[in-house]
Each structure stands twice: as structure tokens, then as C-alpha cells.
Amino acid sequence: MAEESAQRTLEFTATPLPTGARTPPVEAAEPPAPPGRRRVTAVELAKQQREISVSEFFTKNRHLLGFDNPRKALLTAIKEAVDNSLDACEEAGILPEVKVIVKEVRKEERYRVIVEDNGPGIVAKQVPRVFGKLLYGSKFHRLKMSRGQQGIGISAAAMYGQLTTGQPAVIISKIGRGKPAMRYELMIDTKKNEPRVISEAECDWNGDHGTRVEIELEARFQRGRQSVDAYLEQTAITNPHVRMLYTPPDGDPREFPRATTELPPEPKVIKPHPHGIELGMLMTMLEDTKGRNIRSFLTHEFSRVSGRVAENILAAAKIEPSARPSRIARQDAETLYNAIQASKIMAPPSDCVVPIGEDLLLKGVKKELEADFYAAVSRPPSVYRGNPFAIEAAVAYGGKVPDEGPVRVYRFANRVPLLYQQSACAITRAISSISWRPYGLSQPSGSLPMGPAIVVVHMASVWVPFTSESKEAIAHYPEIIKEIKLALQACGRKMSLHIKRRRRDAEAERKRSYIEKYIPHIGIGLREILALSQREEEGIVERLTEMLHKSRK
């Protein structure tokens, strides 16, 4: 390796340029510093090198976390807190009940956000790090479907509050009957990315367990699209088992009742699928494993690798089943990797993905959207880069759905509404790439279709590939786009039947009304021409009407 690379260096410096001139050796003779410029040495430059903490990084780049502007900051803070509440309740097996309160502290400038749940609570000693340290959490190091993924969101919200208002986040948590509720005031030491506990004390709590987060932040409260209201309304669609109570700063409290009292089944944690990992990752796993030999490494650390599959892989790679993983890491990792890629291995199990299901999705949609027609489709799980995922889609058509411009798109990932960056999302791409005319909607080429419809798409996965830390859009994996299209086409077919029937009915209605309008005139005409009695006329008109109605069918 060392030799090979040294050789390349020589080869490179000897490469002739096309002009025929040889590449001059770089700075063979040291020219003087340019006029007015002093030469600075590497030693002087080295003094400025420093470590950067991840919270310093995100303070300076907070738009990456969804805190671009005051309006979005409010939504993002609430979203992160509610996501955490729902994840915690579901993981603990508790039917979630969440309160969201937004209070105005200084007119249209500063707000206090409170999110309270009936979840399991958080053990006291972890509260500071969960809310006061970025990149800390339980969800990153496992493959399990959940709303949170990174361990950044809620601490980032607390950090943004601190940055813009100087106020600590206030957390209350109680973990069970007989345990005291603990109240913390927390700041983040952004230089170190560590929590600073301002105060810690027992306090009252109304109930057995739960968590309450309170953050003051520079924000703007507005209604409409991309608002807190829209976020909660859409959350209610994909979380029919959740009850939410919402108190906006400017109006009456609002309840989002449950549509079911059944918790969704708990998603299973899975191990990585062999086809989803990269060479470098395989090497790290080989080094870190507790497996004594390569065979047990393969069968224990991956999903879908039976003893038989492991033996086939190892035979193809010409590796002894008893070989030590750490030795393979250094010597034969690539051979092993290629053998894995070339092996047929069963797709990952799908019980790690819990879709909402057609019935409940339909219930959720009907509860929140008033339309004439609804359809929902839940696709069987599929796989991208070794990660199982499932796509569900629903369409609401007609009724009170607005009939101007393009259809509305409601996007969801692991039951969380995505309100920003619609145009960057795989869901939007999939919708636009379908031809909607056969399904009865007009469509400018390459764009969203037009008409009185709301298109709902949900992606459930052990790992949702977002395009940014703020989790606003799904990356364009072809496998994902394909599944979304299949789900939407199935909805589209159902919708087109409805639209066709509706058009046929409308057409029939139009013909019927023509007939009913003109028949009396025809009657009068006939009577005059044929000198009929009123009775005769009525008989003829009746038969005529009947014939005409038959003819329009």
C-alpha cells in the first residue's frame, strides 16, 4: 500500500502536459512572498486549529435544524417536543395524550411553548442530557421505526430558545406512582455541548407519570399552511390513537379526539440487512464484534443470515467459518463484502415497519378532511439500501376540498407531517411523475395534478432518509419513489371510478333536466297539431318521457 502510493507520486510528477512542456516541480525554487504580503508558516497557522463542538456548529447553522425564521422556529420546537412525547408513550405502551400550549410573552415576537404528555417520564439523571446536549438519545443506534432519529431535535429547540431569549428550558418529569416529580431549569453550554443545570427541585404533578417541556423563544404565530394548527391537524390524521389538546395564544382551546383507543403494534427492532451495509461499515462491525468466529458474527449481527446462508457466503469468500472477525477485518474484508453482495439473502422482516393501515388511515382522513370521496391504500413493505419501509396513500376528493390550483399534498414520515420543502421531497416527485389524466384530474406536464383533491402519502421505515437535519423532505431513492407511485396509482384508480360515475351522473342529470324542461312544450305542440284531448296528450307525453329517459341510459 505504501509502496504503491509512492510509485503513483512519481508517475504523476512525470506526466507530460499536452503542450509538450513537463509539469514543473511545484515550487522547486522558493519565490519571494508577493508584494505587501508576509509569508506565514505552517507553525503559525497551526495555532488557530481548534475543535468545534456540535452545538457551536448548529448554533451558527441553526437553519439546518429548521430554525431559519421565527415562524418556522415555533413550529419546529413544537414538532420536536410532540414527536418525542408520542415516541415515548408508544414505546412505553401508553395511549398518548398530549397538551400543546402556545403563550405570547411579547407581542408577535416572543412566545412560550409548553408540551405536556402522559408518557413514562424520563429518569432524573438523564433529563439534563436529553434536553441539554445535542446528539444524545436512544434512537440513533438501533434500527427501529420511530419519529425521532438523531437525538438532536428537542435539545436544538432548547438551544434556540436560549440563544434568542436567554431563558432556560424548563422540564418537569415524573416516572411513576410514589416517585417525586422533578423540575429542572436547563441551559446548554454550547462550547462543550453539555447541559448546565440552573435549578433542580421536586414539584407537583397531576398524575402518575409524564413529561412537560417549556421553552421560551423568539417566534411568530400565524395560521394557515405550515402553521402549528396545520401540523396538529395533520398529526391527527396519521395518529388516530392520539388525543391532543391545543391552546393557541389567541383563541379557544381545541381538542383533537381519538378515532381509536388501540395503540399501534410496537415496531420491532431489527439488525442491519447484509445488503444494506457498506464495506467500511462491515470492517467496523468486524472489529467491534463480540462474536468469536466469523460464522457467529454473520448469524448474530445481521438479519436474515441463517447458519446455512453464513456458510454459503464464507465458502464463496474462501474464508474458514472459524476465522477470527478481527483478522478478517484487516485482511479479507473486501472479499467477504463481495461474497455477501453476490449472495441471495431473504429480504428483511417486515414486522419492524408498522403502517397505519388502510382502515385507520381512512378513519383519520375522514375525521379531519370533509370530502365526497375517500380512498386509502397500504402497500406491503419493501426495501431500500437494506432498510425496510412501507408506503401508504390516501386521496380525499370533492366536497369541501378547495377546487383551485394544484391538489394539496399532505406528506408524512413515520406518522409525522412534513410541512416544509415540499418541492424537494420524493413524495412530490412521485406525484408529479404520475400521469393523472386517466384518473380524471388535469395536469400541466411534469407538475402536480389540478383539482379538488388532497393527496396523503405516508412513509413508514426503520430509517427515513431525510434531505436535511430538519427532517422536512424525503430523499429521492428510486425504490421509495416507485412504491409511492404504486400506492397513488391504486388510489387513483378508485378515485377515477368515482369521478367517472360522478360525471356520468351529472351528464344524466343534465339530460334528464332537458327532457323535463322541453317535454311540456312538445306536449302542447302535439296537442295543437294533432288536436288531442288533454288526456290523450298526457298519455302521449308520459310514454314519450319514458322513451326519452330510456334512451339516455
Place this chain on the structure above:
Amino acid sequence: MAEESAQRTLEFTATPLPTGARTPPVEAAEPPAPPGRRRVTAVELAKQQREISVSEFFTKNRHLLGFDNPRKALLTAIKEAVDNSLDACEEAGILPEVKVIVKEVRKEERYRVIVEDNGPGIVAKQVPRVFGKLLYGSKFHRLKMSRGQQGIGISAAAMYGQLTTGQPAVIISKIGRGKPAMRYELMIDTKKNEPRVISEAECDWNGDHGTRVEIELEARFQRGRQSVDAYLEQTAITNPHVRMLYTPPDGDPREFPRATTELPPEPKVIKPHPHGIELGMLMTMLEDTKGRNIRSFLTHEFSRVSGRVAENILAAAKIEPSARPSRIARQDAETLYNAIQASKIMAPPSDCVVPIGEDLLLKGVKKELEADFYAAVSRPPSVYRGNPFAIEAAVAYGGKVPDEGPVRVYRFANRVPLLYQQSACAITRAISSISWRPYGLSQPSGSLPMGPAIVVVHMASVWVPFTSESKEAIAHYPEIIKEIKLALQACGRKMSLHIKRRRRDAEAERKRSYIEKYIPHIGIGLREILALSQREEEGIVERLTEMLHKSRK
């Protein structure tokens, strides 16, 4: 604070719902776990909480750093290495000379990227962290215009190489005559975000100082837009003082010669401007300062705060100039913050921003783009969120510039070409929001104008607000968009004179050719009608031609 918040809790739980029913206390009576679900306690959940290293985070989310796909990965790796080379040379006062070599290791799948410069080199003990640790560098903790900002890029490239090929990055660096060149093979321990030195040895180096980075990675080499070639061509436009030698995997080496041997002036480091910081940041600075009193804190840690300005701010805030900063941090930070915001303070100094300049930008554009007409404009510095920035723009029109579809847009930030996410960029937004018809280009409403033109925009700033870590698009700050528009409108006016002149010339040419075509026929006609001699005819035709040519002016 504590009391106030506790009071709010009570108020909240007493808020009546509009239905008239009181909000039920959350989980007052503990219901049983739903069927089939076991209750999990906070203590059990706590066991899964873990710290996540920033390199683990970015390994899983590597698309955030520009490693979405093999083609982009190749470009990103080269870009990060070249950016670092140019920054280092310029900071050290060395006229940069950079070699870029791309070698195919496995057909269309795996490549080796080599970037070598004549820069100051890197002191041995820092090489491992500069290339093997994310969030480590000299550029984050200062306000100075440079290509790199975050201390992520080059380590991320090495990490991506390691992940996809298992190969270490190879770094050679020499920091001066008489010092040995050192060669390192480095891997990143992603669990800890720390470098792992595989080998370390002295080696040969052709010259006095410089750095050479070699990374093997999964990649795809393609030409065209968004390619390595396009990146280097555009880099040559905005860096006319740089010489680059490029060896692609599939063809002849190529040289990008210099257009000037003068280094740009060195940008100054500035302190933050008081109007650009937030309350939370002010509080951190108050706590961390070495200033003994608040007056010296203000005058030493900010730009544009003289003794007089500091006194005015403190008088408005009713704070004693001799007060200890740490006390203010706890008690009066917000009062101080408001007084700062309300004070008139001179705009930040502009020598921290070094634009390319109209002449050199024009030279760069002419060197790389063949057109009929060129114009360049360099705007005076302006300020967004306390950060000085300057916008420059150029237009190349006609000649060999393709005449189909929308104009081409070349975007630059601190002299670095931005090749991805064009539609998300403030530059694109600014171009589309200008009305280009008065300047002679057609334009579909709200879109880029059409025609044979290339539009070049450069933003120079101490801090460029990118929309993602991969630094592909500039965020939509209104101040930035406004400056871009002003620069482009100035270019547009110059271009429109050219386009009008060209149209007028074309019109004149058309008339002239008509006259010359028909005059002989008129001559023959006149001779026949008037029975002129050939001589008389020639005289008349000559006078007639003259009169006609005059009339078309």
C-alpha cells in the same frame, strides 16, 4: 422565574375546554396497558440512551455533506481538497499551484483522487486531526472570509472513502526547507470521531513545502454540468491567480494557466458586529470575556464600538461602565441587548471582504468563456445580520454561448463554484425576480431569462449562509438578494446597450443590403425610361444610393 413558571402550570391545568368539560387530569387513574402490550418504564427506556458522535451522525446522513451519490461524491471530495489548498496558500501568502489527479481503480466504480498543492503544509502533529476528525479546523471560530468554514469537508471526504472502500486516506505534508516531508495513512474512528494513524513515516517531496491528499472512494466520473471539469473551469474564472493542472482518468492532462500573478489582498479578521448577535450569544460572551468591566468588554470584543459608543449604550441601559461582565450576564443581559439594538453603530469595516474586482473578474470570464460581449460589476460591501458581504456579477453574451433555453448561471461563494441545488439558491431567486425584457432577453414569468448569455454571480463574505453543510446554495436573506439584483441590473444595462446596438446594426445591415440589391434594378429602369447614357445613369445611381444610405440612419 421558578415561581412564575409554576404558576403557569396551575393556570394551564385549569384552562376549560370549549366543550365546557374541564381538561381531565392527565392519567389521573392509571389504566392498564393496552392488550398485547407490556408497560415499559422510564428506567428501562433509560438504558438505551447514548451519546452519538458527530462522525456516526454524518456517516448515517452523509448526503448532508454532499455524498449523496457516486458522481457527486467525486466532485465533493475534490472540491473540499482544492478549497483547503487554496485557503492555505492564500493565508500563507503563496501564489497557489494545485494539481488534481483522478485515477480509475475499478472500472466506473472506484477512483483515487489526488490533490497536491504548494501551500505552507500542515505541522505533523495536526495532520491526523485535520484529516481524521470532523468539526476540527481553524476557520470556524473567527470571522474571516475563506472557502472553508466548518472544519468538516475534507475529513468527511476521507470518511466517505473509508466507508465505501475501506482504504485509509494518505496525506503527505512538508512545512519548509530542511524539514522532512511526512507521510500519513489515516482512518477515522467514527464511534469516537477521532483519527487513527495507520502509518507515519518520512518520505520524499518535490519542493520546499506543500500538502498532498489522496483518497480512494466509490465514485463515478462523468463530464458535463456538475462535473469535476465544470468545477475546475469555473474555479479558474473566479481565481485568476491560481494555476491548476488536471489529469482526468480518461484523457490528456489539462492546464488552467494564471491570468494574474498577483495574490488577492488578504482578508482581515473582524470581530462580530453588535447588531449581528443575539441575546443568548451576548450572554455567553459576557461570561467568557477576559474584559474586567463592561465598557472594555464592549470596546474590545465587538467591531465598531468606540469608547463613546460603549458609554452611550451603557447610559441607555443604565449600567455602570465599571460593572463586571459576569454580573451583567446574569442580571442585565437583556437590558444591555436592547440598548445595543437601539443604538446607532457604524456598519462593520469592509476590508474583511475581498471581492475579485471588476477587472479581474472580467479577465477570468474572458479567459474561460468565449462570447461577443462581456460586462462585470463589483458592488460595494453591504451587511446582513451583522456580517459584511459583497456581491459581484458578470454577464457573457453571444459568440459561442449556446442559444437554447434559459441562460446559464454560474454561482460562486467566496470564489468557490456552487454546482448543485441551483433552484434553492438566493442567486437563482434574484435572477428570476428581475425583469430581463428591458435588457433585451425574453423571460417566462418568474423564471430565468432565455438567450445566449451566461450570468455569473459571486458572493464574498466573512460568513456565507449556506442552506446545507454541503455548501451548495445560499440562503434567502433579503439583503443578499437585493444586492445581487442591483449588481445584475447594472450588468443588464450594459448588456442591453450591446444588444440594442447589435440589433440596430443588424437592422442597418439588412436595409443596406436591400438598397444594394435593388439599386442596380432601379438604375436599369431609370435608364430605360429616361433614355440615359451609362455615365448619366451611374451618376444618378450614385447620388440615389448616397441619399438612401443617409435616409436609413
